[in-house]
Amino acid sequence: MTGKLYIVGVGPGHHDHMTFRAKEVIAESDTIVGYETYVNLVQDLIGGKTVYRYAMTQEVERAHQCIDLAKSGKIVSLVSSGDPGIYGMAGLIYETLAETGWDPKDGLQVEIIPGVSALNSCASIIGSPLMTDFAVVSMSDLLVPWEIIEKRVEAAAQGDFVIVIYNPASKKRIHQLQDTRKVLLKYRKPTTPVAIIKGAFRDSETIVMTDLENLPNHSDQLGMITTVIIGNSSTYTYKDLMINPRGYKSKYNLEEQTNPNLKV
Amino acid sequence: MTGKLYIVGVGPGHHDHMTFRAKEVIAESDTIVGYETYVNLVQDLIGGKTVYRYAMTQEVERAHQCIDLAKSGKIVSLVSSGDPGIYGMAGLIYETLAETGWDPKDGLQVEIIPGVSALNSCASIIGSPLMTDFAVVSMSDLLVPWEIIEKRVEAAAQGDFVIVIYNPASKKRIHQLQDTRKVLLKYRKPTTPVAIIKGAFRDSETIVMTDLENLPNHSDQLGMITTVIIGNSSTYTYKDLMINPRGYKSKYNLEEQTNPNLKV
Structure with a gap:
């Protein structure tokens, strides 16, 4: 049976x-x-x-x-x-x-x-960070050597991917996100938006919006149920939301529709 | 109001x-x-x-x-x-x-x-392709220049990411997946597993398991509701399933548990 x-x-x-x-x-x-x-x-x-x-x-x-x-x-x-x-x-x-x-x-x-998954739920809470291509990387080096993970972070930075980080840190493992930040700062501005989402949709949910420069100030927010989303070159913040424009701006004039008198 | x-x-x-x-x-x-x-x-x-x-x-x-x-x-x-x-x-x-x-x-x-999303649903249908780091790339160049997309594909290849492709092709747009394949073949074996999922969980659902070498033989499977998942260096197929091992094999001996007499 x-x-x-x-x-x-x-x-x-x-x-x-x-x-x-x-x-x-x-x-x-x-x-x-x-x-x-x-x-x-x-x-x-x-x-x-x-x-x-x-x-x-x-x-x-x-x-x-x-x-x-x-x-x-x-x-x-x-x-x-x-x-x-x-x-x-x-x-x-x-x-x-x-x-x-x-x-x-x-x-x-x-x-x-x-x-x-965390990439779906966390994105929905903080705005619209995944309107463009993104890379998903786990910082857990229990099963994958750190050298491989670091190489992936570098590749994702070179490709200007938005980056979603699973398992960013645990009590015994804190250097990975610090190293990741260093790699990213070679390619991205210190003002690149970063969202740290802990316990998405749980009662304990806490969200910190920061940037690459100030990421180290929020290590208390990291843990087993934390996800980190790091913007790419076109990501911006608007009143605590992380927005990625998905290229619409360059193609359409968003004002046009609300002001029909405007000539394009 | x-x-x-x-x-x-x-x-x-x-x-x-x-x-x-x-x-x-x-x-x-x-x-x-x-x-x-x-x-x-x-x-x-x-x-x-x-x-x-x-x-x-x-x-x-x-x-x-x-x-x-x-x-x-x-x-x-x-x-x-x-x-x-x-x-x-x-x-x-x-x-x-x-x-x-x-x-x-x-x-x-x-x-x-x-x-x-398609990455969640398509992965669930074809096996376990997303056990390791992955990149999500849209082939639609309506809003993003193709040069940027191609650069991302190359970066994802260099980082050995599994790659999930949204919008792989439309009637007017067929070269992108061909170009993507060429870029990937610089880094990955022709036998790298590729899954083409059309209409996941719809009545019309069709799945093709192929590899980078033979991908061009399945262009009839491409369209607006198709997702393509391309394995990385550790992805393998088993009876029409695409499996990524997430590193467990190198750490554990899977046989150990079924054969308690085996010394490790």
């Missing part, structure tokens, strides 16, 4: 921004697995189900248990905040299944339920 | 992947504005409301009308597929408001409702 494995993104930690599909598959599941903090996000949806809570860094064990449970006939939701397809558990599940010769066509059924 | 303006992402065109907040604000609104195709996506939710449908390329007019309607006291939802914060209408609305000296604190209330 074979069950199902759902890898579910529940969004930024507020049910409002969860998708209908996420809620639906959690309701269908008899078994819920997840990092404790993530399981707590859906506590009100999992009454009567078997729940396995994990501590951080037990990802491999978690992946194996989910697969084993689903193979034994359970309908399993592996839950996480945000989108499991972005730096999430989707990869480890597929990697683990691939190692065992799994065939998606006639083996265990797996479905990834995409969610509103 | 002042109304409200919601800029609403309804996800990839299937209500399953819409958020609760998106549905809620559409229900609260008395006025719906949007590009015709997007309005059609929520046709079943807008009975009894005033609906303004626009043709493509009327973005500036659409932004002004939304703002004027909200200022006159209407509760307006400007709807779009995906996430309006990613290459969407959020930017033009804020730009237009900024031009008129709008103050978010005591002026018109604006809320962006983030949604599942």
